[in-house]
Amino acid sequence: MTSGLTVLAIDFGAWTPDDWxxxxxxxxxxxxxxxxxxxxxxxxxxxxxxxxxxxxxxxQAQPFVVVDFADNPVTRKGIDFVVENMGQTLAKNVKITVDPPFSSTLDSAGYPLRDAPLITQGIPSLPPRKRITALFDMAPQRYAAELPMKYTVTVRFEDSHGGAQEPLTYILDLSVRHNLLYPTEYGISDAAEALREVSKTLKETRGDLKNEFYRRRQAESANNGSSSAE
Structure with a gap:
């Protein structure tokens, strides 16, 4: 007998048909x-x-509502508040909550964004790729006014079938836009201002020409009068 080792031997030749x-x-x-x-x-x-x-x-088929601050394409140094559905289906009953409430140097103009229906009532329906923008503030005036620079914006909405989607929370921080170098880009407002300056210059030039013409006529009349008297 082998110590510590057991060897199992099978004799297949002894197997009966029943075994097989x-x-x-x-x-x-x-x-x-x-x-x-x-x-x-x-x-x-x-x-x-x-x-x-x-x-x-x-x-991929769900709505996806995004909010952010963006450069105003018309007014240089203007800041827009943007709401956009970047999904592929309709977003319904879009509600926007802002903490703290929006405040802007433009509020004194009588149209504070925090009181606009966009914020107080929401958006009944926002189709795919639909973008809503609102002029929020002017960068130089805002930084000088020391208004809040960071806002927490929560967006709640439903899909096209009325199913509630998970709320999305965004931290919008204007301070990241401060002291950044931007290339000078002239838009429609700059062109309009340049045209106003050209119009003003032309009017002033036309006035100067009229005055010069009148002065010369007066001088010629005076010279003609002196010649006749002699």
Whole structure:
């Protein structure tokens, strides 16, 4: 007897047909179980892929409402508040909450953004790629007025079927725009101002020409009068 080692010996030659049949049955059962396990794993993996693909399609098809501050395309150094649906489907009942409430150096003009229906009532429907902008402030005046530079904006909305979407929270910080170098870009407002200056200069020049013409006529009349008297 070998110490610490057991050797299992199988004498296949002594097997009866019943033994071979039983062994075949066991092997068949094992292979069947393995096949079922592989098929089950493949089915679970396929379902996972289908679920992921469906989730991706649903997410891509959902509305996605973004809010931010942006440069005003017309007024140089102007700051716009922008609301845009960057998703691919309609956003409904868009509600915007701002903390602290918006304040601007333009509020004295009588149209404070915090009291606008955009903030107080929201947007009934916002189609895909629809963009709403509102002039928020002028950068130089705002920095000089020491108004709040950071706002927390929460956006709540529904999808096209009325299903509530997860609220989105944005931190809008105007201070990141301060003391940055920008290339000089002239827009429509600059062109209009230049045209006004040209018009003003032309009027002044025309007035000067009229005065000069009148002065010369007066001088000629005076000279003609002196010549006649002689």
């Amino acid at each position: 049949s039983a062994a075949a049955t066991v092997v068949t059962a094992i292979l069947t179980l393995a096949t079922v396990g592989i098929a089950l794993f493949a089915a679970l993996y396929a379902k996972q892929q289908v679920d992921l693909a469906r989730q991706l399609r649903e997410e």
